[in-house]
Each structure stands twice: as structure tokens, then as C-alpha cells.
Amino acid sequence: MISRIALTALSVALTAAAAAPALADEAPPVAGTVVPERDTFYSAPADLGSYRNGQLVSSREVGARLAVAVRAWQLAFRTNDSHGNPVLGVTTVLVPVAPWTGPGARPAVSEQIAEDSTGTRCAPSYGIATGNLQSGDQITAMLQKGWAVVVPDFEGPNSAFLAGPQAGHAVLDSVRAVGQFDAAGLGPETPWGLDGFSGGAAASAWAAELQPSYAPELVFVGAAVGGVPANLPVVMRNVDGGMYSGFLMGVTVSYQREFPESGIGDMLNERGRADTVAAADLCVVDLLIRYPFRRLSESTAIDPYRADSPLMAALQRNSLGATAPRMPIYDYHSDADDVVPVGQADDLVSAWRRGGATVVTSRVPTGSHVQEAGRGQAPAQQFLAERFAGGDPVADADLDRPVGADPHRPPVR
Numbered sequence: 001m002i003s004r005i006a007l008t009a010l011s012v013a014l015t016a017a018a019a020a021p022a023l024a025d026e027a028p029p030v031a032g033t034v035v036p037e038r039d040t041f042y043s044a045p046a047d048l049g050s051y052r053n054g055q056l057v058s059s060r061e062v063g064a065r066l067a068v069a070v071r072a073w074q075l076a077f078r079t080n081d082s083h084g085n086p087v088l089g090v091t092t093v094l095v096p097v098a099p100w101t102g103p104g105a106r107p108a109v110s111e112q113i114a115e116d117s118t119g120t121r122c123a124p125s126y127g128i129a130t131g132n133l134q135s136g137d138q139i140t141a142m143l144q145k146g147w148a149v150v151v152p153d154f155e156g157p158n159s160a161f162l163a164g165p166q167a168g169h170a171v172l173d174s175v176r177a178v179g180q181f182d183a184a185g186l187g188p189e190t191p192w193g194l195d196g197f198s199g200g201a202a203a204s205a206w207a208a209e210l211q212p213s214y215a216p217e218l219v220f221v222g223a224a225v226g227g228v229p230a231n232l233p234v235v236m237r238n239v240d241g242g243m244y245s246g247f248l249m250g251v252t253v254s255y256q257r258e259f260p261e262s263g264i265g266d267m268l269n270e271r272g273r274a275d276t277v278a279a280a281d282l283c284v285v286d287l288l289i290r291y292p293f294r295r296l297s298e299s300t301a302i303d304p305y306r307a308d309s310p311l312m313a314a315l316q317r318n319s320l321g322a323t324a325p326r327m328p329i330y331d332y333h334s335d336a337d338d339v340v341p342v343g344q345a346d347d348l349v350s351a352w353r354r355g356g357a358t359v360v361t362s363r364v365p366t367g368s369h370v371q372e373a374g375r376g377q378a379p380a381q382q383f384l385a386e387r388f389a390g391g392d393p394v395a396d397a398d399l400d401r402p403v404g405a406d407p408h409r410p411p412v413r
Contacts, residue, residue: 031062031074032129036090036120041076042157044088051078053169054176054215057088059183065131068143069097073184074125077177081156082165082258082318091152091174092125093184094139100146105189107221107388108148108178110171111139112196112203115155118253119281123153138195138377145385148186150178154203160258161250162199162232164318168206172215193384194223194327197373198340201225205348208325221387222328224380227337227369231344232315236296237305244339245294246287249279252299255314263310272299321348324355328393330383332362332376339369358393 028041036042045057057076064072072094079089100106113124113133120126127133128151142149152174154167171194178186196204208223229235232251239247253276256265268276279287296304296311304311329352333345342363349359362379364372387393 028058028060031060032126032131036123036126041074042088042090042120044086044157048078048088049086051086053078053080054173054180056177056180059181062092062129064092064094064128066094066143067140070094070143071097071184072128073181074129075174075177075181077173079156079173080166080169081158082160082163087157089152089156089170089173089177090123090125091150091170091177092128093178093181093186094128094143094149094151095184095186096143096146096148098146102146103389105187105191106146106148106185107191107193107384108150108186109142109193109195109384110150110152110175110204110207111142112154112167112171112194112200112207113151114197114199114201114284115153115159116161116199116247116250116284117155117282117287118159118161118250118279119283120153120157120159121281122159122283123155124151125153137374138381141377141381142195145381147388148184148190150174155254158257159254161247161254162202162229162318163254163258164202164206164320165210166258167203168210169214171203171207172211172218175218176215191388192218192220193387194220194225195380195384196224197226197376198229198369201228202230202320205230205320205325208327208329209320209323212323212326220327222330222384222393223325224330224332224383226332226376226380227340227372228320228331228333228345228348229340230320230348232319233305233312234344235340236311236315238341239339241293241295243292244288245296246284246289246291247339248294248296249275249291250282250284250287251315252276252296252311253279255311259314259317262314264314267300267302267304267310269299269301275299321351324352324357326357328387329357329359330362330380331359332364332372332380334367334369334372335363335365336367337369337372360393 055078059075062072077089081087154170156166160166194204333342335342
């Protein structure tokens with residue numbers, strides 16, 4: 001879902017100047033000079049299906065306008081959509097210029113940005129290349145620690161917002177691709193962590209759930225997830241009719257692309273069909289500005305939340321909790337979250353623990369979704385820092401003690 005930066009940002013600089021697409025036999029343009037759909041770097045080769053999951057397709061060095069001196073590259077690689085079909089993934093690798101002075105190999109974090117959008121021009125790789133990146137503050141903080149940061153475009157080429165399997169595959173295959181890219185210096189000894197808030201937390205959590213089956217060779221010290229939308233029917237009902245109802249339009253557009261077999265398009269009325277056309281290439285701020293206080297029922301011919309509706313089936317399919325991660329998890333959330341209800345996050349924690357996962361939780365009594373996005377960054381990074389240092393994830397008595405803070409409420413069971 002939305003980040004703290006995205007809500008306060010003006011919806012400017014969201015469209016790039018038009019440029020003629022490069023010919024297939026020409027080198028890709030300089031990163032950030034044209035939008036991804038006009039940039040041949042984002043075009044999949046005809047034989048992509050013959051590539052291994054995570055296998056590199058191409059790479060290029062890019063400029064990154066950050067407060068820390070880094071070298072930055074974009075990597076293109078083979079990954080899979082929600083149906084297991086090959087698609088081209090793109091990720092951005094940021095490595096501090098300053099040598100790593102800590103023990104062991106330089107740590108790396110896969111940071112999942114809450115893109116929450118329906119257009120590829122909103123992808124993190126394009127935002128980094130153009131200097132318009134959401135959530136750059138937490139990335140800067142990690143780079144200042146000397147960590148490498150990898151930022152995948154986990155929504156994929158179809159800009160599939162809250163498509164769980166697509167996101168999980170892209171995150172894991174991004175890490176695989178980085179391991180093959182020698183220039184970044186992140187090899188077999190690199191300790192890896194996952195991080196993300198809201199929509200980025202959903203992608204991180206899906207990667208954590210899928211890792212044992214999809215990428216068992218990858219090892220992560222842990223994952224920090226905040227404000228995670230785990231039970232999507234609950235989350236979508238919560239934003240329906242409120243100031244964040246633009247998320248509903250984003251999901252409706254994205255799911256028709258990623259799950260054409262779902263029949264979501266058939267449940268739309270004339271207004272809904274017109275809205276999904278108009279919302280087909282919007283970044284998160286524009287989605288929220290254009291569609292506030294909307295009821296999804298205004299766009300559908302049937303009750304979209306009835307148990308047998310195509311939307312409910314798709315939302316259930318992309319909800320978390322079916323598999324417990326093997327990596328330790330830090331899950332933080334505000335009890336007063338106005339976008340993603342805390343109760344469904346508590347249910348996810350309980351399901352993961354029943355499956356054998358180690359989960360540290362932080363629950364604070366006050367603060368909106370946006371406030372928690374900023375407030376939770378430092379404890380989340382502390383959790384990852386302790387994991388990189390080789391510390392024990394958590395003692396049984398500490399299961400619900402925020403890292404570096406006092407306990408807020410009884411354990412989630």
C-alpha cells in the first residue's frame with residue numbers, strides 16, 4: 001500500500017517526455033530518459049522461456065540521485081508471473097562506494113517499495129534513475145550503514161498491484177540475479193535480508209512464504225514487514241468508501257491483467273469499465289487523488305464482496321498465511337492503522353507461528369498507517385542489523401517486544 005513519502009508528494013513529474021522507441025537492434029537508451037514501455041532494456045527476449053529462474057538477461061550501470069555515494073546498476077532477468085509463465089524482471093542494485101568495514105561480507109537488503117500503481121512508469125527502477133524514488137529515506141539509512149540495497153520492480157511488466165505470487169517470484173529471482181552479477185561484489189557469502197512496508201511488506205512476506213519451495217538455495221537472515229496487507233478481502237473492505245479507495249481501483253485494474261481468467265471484468269458495469277480504462281496507467285498518488293470516497297459497488301453490476309464474486313476469489317488467492325516462512329520475521333503495525341487493519345496482521349502472525357515460524361511483533365497503540373511507515377523504519381533496520389551480526393532472532397519471552405523498545409501488549413497467539 002502507500003508509503004509516507006507518496007502521500008505527501010505532489011502528483012507531478014509522473015509522465016516522462018515522449019520519445020520514439022528504439023529499434024530492436026539498437027542499444028537501450030540511457031536509463032531514465034524514456035519511460036519503461038519505450039525502453040528496450042525492459043523488453044523480454046523471444047527465448048526468455050529458455051532462461052533459468054533468476055538468470056541474467058542484461059545489465060547496465062545507472063545514475064542514482066541519493067545522499068550516499070553509490071554505484072548503481074539495473075539488472076534484467078527471467079522470473080515468472082502468478083501463473084508460472086516467464087516474464088522479464090528488472091531490479092536495481094545500489095552498493096556504497098565506501099568499502100565495507102564490518103565483519104564478514106557486506107550485507108544486502110532486498111527493499112520492496114510500496115509502488116501500489118498500475119503503470120510501469122511508476123516502477124522503482126525508473127524512479128531511481130530519474131531521482132523520483134518513493135521511500136528513499138529508509139534506503140539512504142541502510143546505505144549509510146554500509147549495506148547494499150537491491151530494489152526490485154516486483155509488480156512486474158504488467159504492473160500487477162498486490163499480485164502475491166508475481167511479487168514473491170520477482171523478489172527471489174532478483175536476489176538470484178544479483179548473485180550472478182560480479183560487478184556488485186555480492187556473492188555466496190553475502191548475508192541477505194528482506195524489508196518492506198505496506199504493499200512492499202506484502203511482496204516481502206510473499207517472498208518469505210515462497211522461498212522454501214521456489215528458491216530453497218537462497219538464505220536470508222530475516223525479514224522486516226510493517227503494515228502488511230495479509231487478508232486482502234478485509235483490507236479492501238476497510239478502504240472501500242474512504243479516502244484510500246483508490247487502492248480498490250488499482251487492484252481492479254491489475255487483477256484483470258494478471259488474472260484474466262478471474263472474470264473480474266465481467267462483473268463491472270459501464271462506469272466500472274470506464275474507470276478501469278482511465279486508471280490503467282496511474283501511480284499511487286494519482287489513484288488516491290482521482291478515486292477517493294468511492295464505493296466499489298458503484299462500479300460493479302453485482303455485490304463485489306459476496307462470497308462467490310470473482311473479486312473475492314482473486315483477493316483470497318493473493319492473501320497471505322498459507323505457508324510459514326523459515327526465516328525469522330519482524331512484524332510491526334499500529335493498532336490504529338487506518339488503511340490496513342491490525343487484526344488481520346495478528347491473524348497472519350498466529351498462522352505463521354502455528355506453522356513453526358519465529359515472529360517478533362511490535363504493536364503500538366496510536367498512529368496512522370503513514371505515521372507507522374516512518375516510525376517503524378529504525379526498529380525494523382535494527383532487527384536486520386542484529387540478524388546480520390549473527391544474533392539469536394528472539395527468545396521465547398521476547399516474542400512481542402519491539403526491538404529496542406518496551407512491550408506494548410500481550411503476545412499474539
